[in-house]
Amino acid sequence: MKDAECKFCAVARGELAAAVVYEDDQAVAFLDHRPLFPGHCLLVPRDHIETLDDLPRQRVGPFFETVQRLARAVERAMKAEGTFVALNNRVSQSVAHLHVHVVPRRKGDGLRGFFWPRTKYPDAAAERKVAAAIQGAMTEEGGG
Numbered sequence: 800m801k802d803a804e805c806k807f808c809a810v811a812r813g814e815l816a817a818a819v820v821y822e823d824d825q826a827v828a829f830l831d832h833r834p835l836f837p838g839h840c841l842l843v844p845r846d847h848i849e850t851l852d853d854l855p856r857q858r859v860g861p862f863f864e865t866v867q868r869l870a871r872a873v874e875r876a877m878k879a880e881g882t883f884v885a886l887n888n889r890v891s892q893s894v895a896h897l898h899v900h901v902v903p904r905r906k907g908d909g910l911r912g913f914f915w916p917r918t919k920y921p922d923a924a925a926e927r928k929v930a931a932a933i934q935g936a937m938t939e940e941g942g943g
Contacts, residue, residue, distance in 0.1 A: 880904060
């Protein structure tokens with residue numbers, strides 16, 4: 800997808816109407832037009848970045864500091880008991896532009912955990928095998 804075709808790039812440029820709740824030189828936050836609950840926001844980088852993996856390492860910290868600030872603001876503004884913060888990489892990414900959902904939450908709001916069926920590991924050995932695989936990948940990434 801080219802920047803010119805991306806709806807979130809158009810929002811960031813001010814070419815597509817959106818209820819913007821925050822903006823700086825790196826990111827824009829706006830209300831989701833199909834919210835789970837009122838106050839459901841999306842935070843996007845201003846420039847066209849498709850996935851979290853594509854976000855330059857030096858921008859990850861500042862971007863997620865903004866996510867943190869937005870989550871506190873949504874909770875306070877909506878008088879919520881908490882927030883749900885999530886992002887998709889490729890699968891279920893309705894717009895191919897990195898975006899973080901910040902959703903206000905209240906006990907008994909009807910949202911149950913995640914939006915997909917939960918499963919269990921067949922046994923402790925299978926769980927350890929998955930954990931070891933992820934630990935190995937983190938070591939390769941330089942994270943442990």
